[in-house]
Amino acid sequence: MKLPKMTSMKRLAVLTALALSLPAHSAIFADSEAREGVQQLQTLTKQQQDRITQLETASRRMVDLTNQIEALKQEIATLRGQVEVLQYNADAAEKRQKDLYVDLDGRVRTIEEAKVAQAKAQQMAVEQSLDGAVALAKNGKHKEAAAGLRKFIGDHPASPLLPEAQYWLGTSLTSLKDFKGAEAAYNEVVVKAPDDPLAPDALFGLAVVANAKGDKKGARAILLNLIEKYPNSEKAEAAKKALLATN
Incomplete structure (x- = not known):
């Protein structure tokens, strides 16, 4: 079957229509690509803006962190200064x-040394007082010795030298024939200070007083007691000799 041939006018109309339709299709394609390009640009722009925002936020955080670090450094420096001040104080x-302890220790030591020196001086004065009275007794000045010894006993009732004073008082009173006073003085030694080195001498003194009073039996008993109680003393030997002399 053969197609009918177009007339010249129809052919021209078809060609014209085809020519006019080509730019319209091209414009449609171009507009679509442009829109896609705009969307891509907008997406990229947004992505870049988001990155910029993130970077700005990170930068601000970094600045804040730097400021915090600087503030901490300042606080540490301040604390170090305070620590140094506290350490210095x-x-x-x-x-x-x-220094106070050394000064106080020195003062206490000085006071203690002064007390010791004072005690020594007082003890020396006490000893000198007794020595003076004893010297009078040894020199036969029994009246003066008895007075000095009585004063010593009254002034120093707790002195460790009291037995010695009582013994010499007994000796002086025996010489003064104050036998009652002598017995009392000797007994202070024998009864209250039996371990004193002069206790055997005091006991022998009691035997002398008893013999002076005519109490031979009493004197003998005292001498025997002396030998029994203080067998190794010098007065024990004297007592033995005295007993032999009375036999």
């Missing part, structure tokens, strides 16, 4: 305390 206080 502590060292100064410790030095003052040591």
Whole structure:
């Protein structure tokens, strides 16, 4: 079957229509690509803006962190300064305390030494007082010796030298024939200070007083007691000789 041939006018109309339709299709394609390009650009722009925002946020955080670090450094420096001040004050206080202790120790030592020196001086004075009275007794000045010894006993009732004073008082009173006073003085030694080195001498003195009073039996009993109680003393030997003399 053969197609009918177009007339010249129809052919021209078809060609014209085809020619006119080509730019319209091209414009449609171009507009679609442009829109896609705009969307891509908008997406990229948004992505870049988001990155910029993130970077700005990170930068601000970094600045804040840097500021915090600087603030902490300042606080640490301040604390170090305070620690140094406190350490200085502590060292100064410790030095003052040591100095005070040394000064106090020196003062206490001085006071103690002064007390010891004073006690020694007092003891020396006491001993000199007794020595003076004893010297009078040894020199036969029994009246003066008895007075000095009685004063010593009254002034120093707790002295460790009291037995010695009582013994010499007994000796002086025996010489003065004050036998009652002599017995009392000797008994102070024998009864209250039996372990004193002069206790055997005091016991022998009691035997002398008993013999002077005519109490031979009593004197003998005292001498036997002396030998039994103080067998190794010098007065024990004297007592033995005295007993032999009375036989």
